[in-house]
Amino acid sequence: MSSRATIYSFLGIGLAATLLLIVAPVAYAISLSFYRMDSFVGTPQWAGLDNYARVLSDWTFWRALINGFVYSLGTIVLQVVLGIGFALVLNQVFPFRNIVRGLSILPYLLPTVVVVLTFKWMVDGSIGVLTAVIAALGLPPVSWFESPAAAMTSVILVSVWMWTPFVTTTFLAALQTVPASLYEAAKVDGTNAVQRFFHITLPMLKPILTVIVLLRAVWMFNKFDVIWLLTQGGPVGATEHLAILSYKTAFSLFDIGGGAAIATISFLILSVAVFIYFRLFPLDTD
Amino acid sequence: MDEKDHKSDLSRRSVLKVAGALAGGVMAGGLAAPAVHAQGTKTIRFLNAETSIDSIRALKVAAAEYERQFGTKVVIDSVPLDGVFTKVTTSLRGGTPYDIATFAFVGHVLILASEGHLVPLNELTDKYKWGPNILFPIDGKVYWYPYDYNLAWIYYRKDLYEKNKLEVPKTWAQFLNNAQALNGDGRSGALYPIGSNGATNWLSPGFMWAEGAKIFDDKWNIVFDSAEIGPKVAAYLDFFGELYKTMPSGASQASFGEVLSNFTSDKVAHTAYAGRLIEGLERNNPKLADQYGIMPYMDSTGKHQAVNHGYDGWVVLKTPQSDEAMKFMRWFTENQYINFLHTAPLHFQPPRLDVYDDARWRAHPLIEKHNAAVEEMRRFLTDKNIILTSIDTQGPTPSLKPGKIFEAFVFPEMLQNKCLKGMASAECVKVAADRMRQVIA
Numbered sequence: 001m002s003s004r005a006t007i008y009s010f011l012g013i014g015l016a017a018t019l020l021l022i023v024a025p026v027a028y029a030i031s032l033s034f035y036r037m038d039s040f041v042g043t044p045q046w047a048g049l050d051n052y053a054r055v056l057s058d059w060t061f062w063r064a065l066i067n068g069f070v071y072s073l074g075t076i077v078l079q080v081v082l083g084i085g086f087a088l089v090l091n092q093v094f095p096f097r098n099i100v101r102g103l104s105i106l107p108y109l110l111p112t113v114v115v116v117l118t119f120k121w122m123v124d125g126s127i128g129v130l131t132a133v134i135a136a137l138g139l140p141p142v143s144w145f146e147s148p149a150a151a152m153t154s155v156i157l158v159s160v161w162m163w164t165p166f167v168t169t170t171f172l173a174a175l176q177t178v179p180a181s182l183y184e185a186a187k188v189d190g191t192n193a194v195q196r197f198f199h200i201t202l203p204m205l206k207p208i209l210t211v212i213v214l215l216r217a218v219w220m221f222n223k224f225d226v227i228w229l230l231t232q233g234g235p236v237g238a239t240e241h242l243a244i245l246s247y248k249t250a251f252s253l254f255d256i257g258g259g260a261a262i263a264t265i266s267f268l269i270l271s272v273a274v275f276i277y278f279r280l281f282p283l284d285t286d
Numbered sequence: 287m288d289e290k291d292h293k294s295d296l297s298r299r300s301v302l303k304v305a306g307a308l309a310g311g312v313m314a315g316g317l318a319a320p321a322v323h324a325q326g327t328k329t330i331r332f333l334n335a336e337t338s339i340d341s342i343r344a345l346k347v348a349a350a351e352y353e354r355q356f357g358t359k360v361v362i363d364s365v366p367l368d369g370v371f372t373k374v375t376t377s378l379r380g381g382t383p384y385d386i387a388t389f390a391f392v393g394h395v396l397i398l399a400s401e402g403h404l405v406p407l408n409e410l411t412d413k414y415k416w417g418p419n420i421l422f423p424i425d426g427k428v429y430w431y432p433y434d435y436n437l438a439w440i441y442y443r444k445d446l447y448e449k450n451k452l453e454v455p456k457t458w459a460q461f462l463n464n465a466q467a468l469n470g471d472g473r474s475g476a477l478y479p480i481g482s483n484g485a486t487n488w489l490s491p492g493f494m495w496a497e498g499a500k501i502f503d504d505k506w507n508i509v510f511d512s513a514e515i516g517p518k519v520a521a522y523l524d525f526f527g528e529l530y531k532t533m534p535s536g537a538s539q540a541s542f543g544e545v546l547s548n549f550t551s552d553k554v555a556h557t558a559y560a561g562r563l564i565e566g567l568e569r570n571n572p573k574l575a576d577q578y579g580i581m582p583y584m585d586s587t588g589k590h591q592a593v594n595h596g597y598d599g600w601v602v603l604k605t606p607q608s609d610e611a612m613k614f615m616r617w618f619t620e621n622q623y624i625n626f627l628h629t630a631p632l633h634f635q636p637p638r639l640d641v642y643d644d645a646r647w648r649a650h651p652l653i654e655k656h657n658a659a660v661e662e663m664r665r666f667l668t669d670k671n672i673i674l675t676s677i678d679t680q681g682p683t684p685s686l687k688p689g690k691i692f693e694a695f696v697f698p699e700m701l702q703n704k705c706l707k708g709m710a711s712a713e714c715v716k717v718a719a720d721r722m723r724q725v726i727a
Contacts, residue, residue: 038686039397040375058724124544125536126474126553141535145481147706151538234482234695235538235702251372252693253725254393254686 026267033260040256051261060237060245061262065269067152068241071227072220074156075163079216080209082160083167088197090168091175101172108165116229119158148238151231155239159226163219167212174208175201210281214274221270242266329359330607330614333374335367335388335598340629348622356617358610370394374603378403383603385611390598392422392679393689395430398601404429405602405612410619417667419674420597420637422684429601431619433626435635436596437666437674438489438558443468445577446555454581456588458493458525461556465532468555475532476556477548479540480705482695487677488596489545489558491697492583494522495592495673501688501722502681508726511719516712521586523704523711530705538706550574558583560596561632561663564656580659582672592673593666597637632656635663687726694725 033051035044055061090101107115122130123144134142145151178201186196202209224243227233233240233248240248242262250259334345342364349360363384365373370387371394377383383403389395398404406427417435421428440461446468447454455461469475479486491499497518503509510519530537534553536544548554550566552574557563567575582591602611624647627634631650641647642664653660666672678692691697700718703709709717 039371039401041378041401041403042397043401120539123536124547125534125540126477126544126548127551128536131535143535145539146535146537231539232482232695234698235480235706236699237482248693253690254397254693 029260030264032256033264035257037256038254042256044257047257051257052265055249055258055261055265060240061242061265063237064240064242064245064262067237067239068221068243068266070152071156071159071223071239071241072217074152075159075220075223076213076216078156078160079164079167080213083164083212084171086164086168087171087175088201090172105165105169107162108169110162112162112225113229115162116158116226120230123154145231145235148236151235151238155227155230158230159220159223162226163216167216170208170212171205174205178204206281207283210283214277217277218270218274221273222266242269327353327357327359328607328610329361330385330611331361331363332614333370333377333384333387334362334364335370335390336629337364337366338629341626344622344626344629348618348625351622352614352617356613358614360614374398378603383605385603385605385607386615387601387603388598389430389601390436390596391689392597392684393686395422395601396424396684396686396689398603399424399427399429403604405604405608407431407602407615410612410615415639417637417639417674419595419679422679424684430599431601431615432597432599432637433623433634434596434598434630435637435667436488436560436598436633437635437663438492438560438594438596439663439666440492440556440558440581440583441549441563442556442579442581443574443577444579447579454579456584458584458586460588461584462525462528462532465529465556469532473552474534474548474554476529477533477537477540477545477554478526478529478558479537479545480530480698480701481538481540482698482702483541485541485545486698486701487692487695488594490526490701491677492558492592492594493525493585494519495594495675496583496585496590497522498585498590500675500680501677501691504682506681506685506687506726508719508722510722511715516715516719519715519718520711523700523714525586526701527704527711538702549578558594561635561659562630564632564659565630565652568652580662582666590673591671592675595674595676595679598634599637632659639667690725691722694721696721696725 032044034047034049036047036051037044086104090097090104094100122128123142125131125141131141134140143150144154182200182204183196186200191199221241222243224247227239227241227244228247231239233244243266246259246262246266248259249255249262253259332345332349334342336342336345342362345362349362353359367388367390370389371391374384374387374394395404406429408426408428410431411421411428416432420432420435422430442454442464446452447464450467452464452467453460455464465475467475478490480490499510499515499518499522501508501510509515534548540548542559545557545559546563546566549557549559549563550570552571564575564578567578582593584591600615602608602615605611623638624641624644627636627641627647628650631652636642636647642660647653666674676692677697678689680688680691696718699721700714703714703717704711
């Protein structure tokens with residue numbers, strides 16, 4: 001087989017897989033948003049744009065959208081800032097560095113369900129180990145989920161704990177590509193560590209940072225499992241974002257079309273955001 | 287290796303040959319398959335949602351026995367309850383439907399029945415007398431065979447009551463007084479969940495039902511905030527707001543597990559659950575297994591009482607194997623029903639009233655030991671003064687409408703507005719009623 005045939009073969013397999021596993025399901029989900037259906041065994045009735053009109057006129061949609069932005073922004077900023085900070089520390093030379101580097105990735109390796117259930121039991125109001133420690137210290141009990149703000153903060157903190165290692169590891173790997181000679185030259189010029197970070201490290205790692213922020217933004221905006229397992233969107237809808245609202249609408253409220261409409265709008269919002277992001281921070285700067 | 291070499295390794299002809307051989311093989315296999323199936327054992331598929339080891343084992347033992355007696359293989363698949371409806375609808379869409387499935391929500395039964403996917407089970411259910419509000423007939427046809435009432439009632443600590451000289455409460459004020467009296471010394475007065483989850487919908491509305499609250503009138507209008515019902519719900523919220531102050535922090539996250547563990551580990555003096563809590567005490571804290579008492583939810587005046595039901599049962603789907611599935615269900619419900627109930631002897635509260643007098647059922651050691659509780663559970667079904675209802679079964683007939691209100695967690699959010707946001711009770715009721723109207727629109 002010629003090299004061109006090989007290329008076309010692999011391209012064909014890739015395209016077929018993309019069509020079958022991504023394009024077709026997305027197209028199907030979008031098509032569902034134009035129908036009224038109680039369940040997947042019900043008879044679909046054409047609804048046109050009714051589902052979209054209904055969803056967009058529902059205040060819970062706008063609440064979920066705002067919650068999604070708060071959650072995404074909160075988790076991304078903290079993950080990136082902490083992740084870069086940890087990467088810079090782990091890039092230094094110190095005893096047992098390799099062991100510490102290995103341990104730092106641990107939260108990312110744990111299954112979400114394990115992390116969330118462990119956290120929930122640790123902060124349980126009666127028998128949680130953190131509750132017991134706080135009580136032993138004579139401090140007032142912490143309400144981890146008892147108010148909308150506390151619940152959102154808890155969800156963000158758990159998410160940051162789980163996924164900061166991804167930023168750390170990626171950034172740490174990228175740090176290895178910055179030539180040491182640049183830092184040495186800057187030191188000779190009398191720059192301090194902060195100046196070297198902002199004038200050498202950050203500009204050199206801008207492309208990888210662009211990708212990290214983009215990936216984290218997409219993943220966090222669509223993140224379902226951690227919020228579902230922690231709060232199911234509560235209390236009073238305070239942690240319900242579009243992914244949760246879409247799921248609840250489709251599978252709990254027996255409104256498949258409405259759920260699909262929310263998912264489609266969410267997809268469009270994300271697509272537009274990614275487009276704008278790449279316009280602002282193009283990867284290929286030449 | 288150059289292009290020539292590549293061509294010699296994998297020519298178009300050789301690719302076509304392999305593809306042809308594969309296609310031929312697949313076709314031959316496909317054509318042969320029906321003949322193989324026709325010669326084989328009949329098989330029916332049973333989707334179970336009771337995932338305890340004992341329940342799965344009991345079903346598998348029954349399946350093996352049935353195959354031994356009748357030659358029909360019964361395949362038991364088990365999934366958690368949350369995944370049952372999705373699994374059943376997916377199997378229907380995929381063309382390989384389950385023949386029997388477990389459901390715990392009348393809305394799911396209704397959807398499948400209205401689409402013609404269920405077989406009426408009247409010939410099985412008509413043989414017995416059943417407790418109230420459990421068969422959910424649709425146009426006179428019963429589409430499921432219940433095995434568990436899942437009633438939620440109040441648990442209290444008899445030993446603490448005796449020690450503190452407290453009376454068994456008959457009104458909200460007395461109950462609140464008892465919860466406040468037992469709040470402290472490393473123990474909370476009560477735990478009733480308020481999170482957006484099924485536990486809250488199940489365990490916390492009982493006081494409201496006892497007060498006479500309802501969601502719909504006979505024409506499916508929302509009457510939750512009407513002049514008659516609204517003040518009752520507001521009074522319930524005032525009471526619950528005070529009760530919340532005796533609860534441990536984390537009530538907004540508490541679900542089934544937290545409720546069980548808090549009472550079992552002596553961390554709360556009052557809570558609500560079904561019989562699984564007694565089983566949990568026996569298993570994890572036997573000392574407390576002799577110290578609990580149960581009672582229905584009470585109203586503000588001491589005149590009315592209520593229990594909140596969940597429920598579980600089996601449906602038979604219309605499939606090519608429906609006749610075989612019905613045959614199996616006929617055999618299973620006659621011969622194995624009590625064995626299955628015994629896998630959670632105090633939790634699976636029989637909806638069939640004959641079971642309470644069945645010596646085989648009574649013979650289970652836990653049922654014998656907790657006879658007082660079992661008799662009280664029976665009274666919940668037979669005492670005409672006890673209201674037996676739930677959010678998802680409100681309304682004049684079985685419908686998806688209350689199910690949507692259940693799943694939208696309108697009731698938990700009402701409690702959260704009261705307890706977490708400090709909203710006035712009347713406003714909480716109004717917000718909840720408006721949300722109910724929006725959800726069912």
